[in-house]
Amino acid sequence: MTGDVTGARLVVGPFNRVEGDLEVTLDVAGGRVARAQVNAPLYRGFERMLEGRDPRDALVITPRICGICSISQSTAAAHALAAAMGLTPTPQGALAAALIHAAENVADHLTHFHLFFMPDFARPAYAGRPWHARAVARFIALEGGAQRAAVQARAELLHAMGLMAGKWPHTLGIQPGGVTRAPGPREKARLAATLRAFRRYLETVLFGGRLEDFCALKDVAALMRWPSGDVALFLGIAADLGLAGLGRGAGRYLSFGAYPLADGPAFAAGTRSAGAPGPVRPAEIAEDLSHAWMLGGTAHPLDGMTTPDEGMAAPAYSWCKAPRLAGQPMEVGALARQVVDGHPLALALAEEGGVVARVGGRLLELARTQILMEAWVAALAPGESFMAQCSLPRDGQGAGMVEAARGALGHWLRIRNGKIANYQIIAQTTWNFSPRDAADVPGPLEAALEGTQVEGPVPLAVQHVVRSFDPGMVCTVH
Amino acid sequence: MSQIETFYEVMRRQGITRRSFLKYCSLTASALGLGPSFVPQIAHAMETKPRTPVIWVNGLECTCCSESFIRGAHPLARDVVLSMISLDYCHVLMAAAGHAAEAAMEEAMEQHHGNYILAVEGNPPLNEDRMFCIVGGKPFVEQLRRAAEGAKAIIAWGACASYGCVQAAKRNPTQATPVHKVITDKPIIKIPGCPPIAEVMTGVITYMLTVDRLPELDRQGRPAMFYGQRIHDKCYRRPHFDAGQFVEAWDDDNARKGYCLYKMGCKGPTTYNACSTIGWNEGVSFPIQSGHGCIGCSEDGFWDQGSFYNRLTNIKQFGVEANADQVGMAAAGVVSGAVAVHAAISALKRAQKKTQDKVEG
Secondary structure (H helix, E strand, O other): OOOOOOOEEEEEOOOOOOEOOOEEEEEEEOOEEEEEEEEOOEOOOHHHHHOOOOHHHHHHHHHHHOOOOHHHHHHHHHHHHHHHHOOOOOHHHHHHHHHHHHHHHHHHHHHHHHHHHHHHHHOHHHOOOOOHHHHHHHHOOOOOHHHHHHHHHHHHHOHHHHHHHOOOOOOOOEEOOEEOOOOOHHHHHHHHHHHHHHHHHHHHHHOOOOHHHHHOOOOHHHHHOOOOHHHHHHHHHHHHHOHHHOOOOOOEEEEOOEEEEOOEEEEOOEEEEOOEEEOOOHHHEEEEOOOEOEEOOOEOHHHOOOEEOOOOOOOOOEOOOEEEEOOEOOEOOHHHHHHHOOOHHHHHHHHHOOHHHHHHHHHHHHHHHHHHHHHHHHHOOOOOOOEOOOOOOOOEEEEEEEEEOOEEEEEEEEEEOOEEEEEEEEOHHHHHOOOOOOOOOOOHHHHHHOOOEOOOOOOHHHHHHHHHOOOEHHHHOO | OOOOOEHHHHHHHOOOOHHHHHHHHHHHHHHOOOOHHHHHHHHHHHHHOEOOOEEEEEOEOOOHHHHHHHHOOOHHHHHHHHHHHOOOEEOOOOOOOHHHHHHHHHHHHHHOOOOEEEEEEOEOEOOHHHOOEEEOOEEHHHHHHHHHHOEEEEEEEHHHHHHOOHHHOOOOOOOEOOHHHOOOOOOEEEEOOOOOOHHHHHHHHHHHHHHOOOOOEOOOOOEHHHHOOEHHHHOOOHHHHHOOOEOOOOOOHHHHOOOEOHHHOOOHHHOEOOHHHHOEOOOOEOHHHHOOOOOOOOOOOHHHOOOOOOOOOOOOOOOOOOOHHHHHHHHHHOOOOOHHHHHOOOHHHHHHOOOOOOOOO
């Protein structure tokens, strides 16, 4: 297939180096994507399995939706249960849970940059570019110096997870009232040491400069001048290939607010559409099933159903439902979170809204979260209560709305007679990789792909756009 | 490439020094429970034998096995094993994408026919005409069958591939089916756990690559070297169990004292795995150390045994210090007879219990 084919259809996938399976169907006209359809080809039926179980089992079952964001799932389940109980975690419990959750999100950002996103620039197709040799040395799959360093740094960061949560992936340490492990002075000291080592890695290898300096960047021009580390390599490549204008989104961002502490979330909750901030109204969330192989109508997740359509009837083309906020598709993720939180660099990046904005937003969040985690460890108070107690109601309902690395994640739970009567999940990539809705409005990735140049059987520009979202496909349909 | 490289050549090419190589050999020997005399044997095998190709495929799963694996054991072991397997096909980690990736897998299967190890993460769903998990436009089960054809042996990574795991939980909407029910004509080594411990994964794969035979398996097909003992046998909270000291509620005084989590639903007494000896995240900790009980994720059907927070009622052995109240409580739930006999079992007898002994209905 070549770029000048008109009216051709191209199926891209399976994608490797993403978590889970993904297929993208592109209608190509004039060498550019005219219409994109994103298909999540994996369905497991978690929501169905949860029905009739002890509500607490959600803490064990839902993390296993995804091995990369299992803490986020467990946090959402804990929040949904806490809401049903009317329980607020103790301040120290919330702090410890935030620390565990943040460590996972940071590890995810690191993985995405090194293992999933950057290796594409080491491909032979870019051999003529001045930066190619360096990209190969740093990022070729499994052998690149930066890749090895990142895998090592991540493993060491996750010692924090061992200390606080027993094991990763799939911890059970986070409960509705807080955490099961009350850290003592010894753990506190080890956590601080782990974070110091991780900062050293970030400042010498990835950023090549002080995190505070990176967080102080205020506009895109200043970002593009960042001089050092693998970040500078990426920015140089981005400038050369014009990645800033590639894969532009619709400029509608959503964040449920990350890391709820005693005095509010560390990164604010809200929306931003066409440059204007707004609140999140959970009642305005609905899942449209018109293009999903699912039976039923558009519904709020508390009333939603997950009944697969065995006939896989058209016009549906994905197992993924189409979540909408007040009828609109929303982009979620690190960029969205930083935009909603009002960071000046993120707001400037949102003006572009393309590949550089998404990757830049993730790097910004990585730096900011490290600084937050250090403060949280310092605030740990061994000896205080890390868990509030409460029992489950026989009947009730609750929502757990959290921020996973890849964006807004919600669990909606209904309890009847002490058992789960309904459990619905809208995962982060469900928002980003949603199919069309009844009004034929495409999901964020589908929209971002339109207009992308297509050359060759594995169009690299398409790869960059898809990967800039950091697909987490096993979450998408669960 | 007509001549397949040796492991040693691969490792040197990856920039691993000879000194590190020898360190790796002794590390492997001790991880596998072999004496120092086996170190030269492992080194010799790795220097002279062509590497065993590994093809890694993913079905219905959550990628937690890959995650556990790349977070790996000793950094050296991880590097070595990763460099060995990266040469062939691995969905999550390889550089190629799309049809190039599929072609790479076809080529590896053809070139190494009858000689490669097939590592399976996840399982095939058989419902809905098997369309719940599609790889390269075809149901995963077809990829699995095809890849199994030329495989020398199959490793079933994790609870998904070994038993079905949570996606096979009651109602099993997709009819998620473990590998051994689909592939019946190849030796299958089960490495259950959700996920399995990274060190167990690297240990098993190294053993097979270097010694060139399957590890000794238990009745369920798990390598005995890692699944021969219960979490309970080596749990650091075991003395509290024996002394009848239990956590009664999350974060109570007993929890802070590190008492036994049995009453909070810990499944350590019926779970065979190496968590309490090897530990997680490079040996830092394991679930019980975080103050939460074991959920038994390396046991068949762990996802459908009632609530994860229900107390075990089928443990046969009690510490001599256990009081009558606890013994009575446990006995009440046991359906089979001879409870009293078991309840009075001696410490000596307990020490002999090293292999699986489940209560049968």
